[in-house]
Amino acid sequence: MAETSTKTAAFVGRSEIVPEKGRLIVDIGDRTIGIFRVGGKLYAYENLCPHQGGPACQGRIVPRVRENIDAQQLAHGMRFDEDELHVVCPWHGAEYQIKTGQHVTVPQLRLHGFEVEERGGEIYVLV
Numbered sequence: 001m002a003e004t005s006t007k008t009a010a011f012v013g014r015s016e017i018v019p020e021k022g023r024l025i026v027d028i029g030d031r032t033i034g035i036f037r038v039g040g041k042l043y044a045y046e047n048l049c050p051h052q053g054g055p056a057c058q059g060r061i062v063p064r065v066r067e068n069i070d071a072q073q074l075a076h077g078m079r080f081d082e083d084e085l086h087v088v089c090p091w092h093g094a095e096y097q098i099k100t101g102q103h104v105t106v107p108q109l110r111l112h113g114f115e116v117e118e119r120g121g122e123i124y125v126l127v
C-alpha cells in the first residue's frame with residue numbers, strides 16, 4: 001500500500017480483473033469493498049447495505065427499467081437501459097445506482113463510496 005495525503009492506496013489487482021459490467025469483491029483491511037466497472041470507469045463501495053447491513057455489492061447487477069411514454073403520456077411498454085446499471089442487495093432488494101451509490105427511490109440510502117484509481121494497468125482503492 002502507498003500513502004497519499006491522508007488515505008492509503010490499496011493495490012487491488014490488474015485492470016482486467018474488473019471487466020466492463022463486471023464486479024470484484026475484495027477485503028482491504030477490515031472492510032469488504034465491491035468494485036464495479038461501468039462505461040469503462042471504476043466505482044467502489046463498501047459491501048454494507050445501509051438498510052440493514054446486507055452484502056449489497058454482491059447482489060445481482062441489472063439495468064434500469066424505463067417505461068416508453070409518448071408525448072400524450074401513453075405507455076408503450078418497458079425497456080432496459082444498459083447505460084444505467086444497478087446492483088440489488090440480496091437481503092431485501094434495495095437497488096442502488098452503480099455510478100452514484102444512491103438508492104433508486106429512497107434518498108436517505110446511499111452506499112459508502114471510495115475513490116478508486118486505475119494507473120499503469122492496475123487498480124487501487126483509496127482507503
Ligand code: FES
Nearest residue numbers: 049052054089092
Ligand atoms: S440489508 Fe440490503 S436491502 Fe436490506
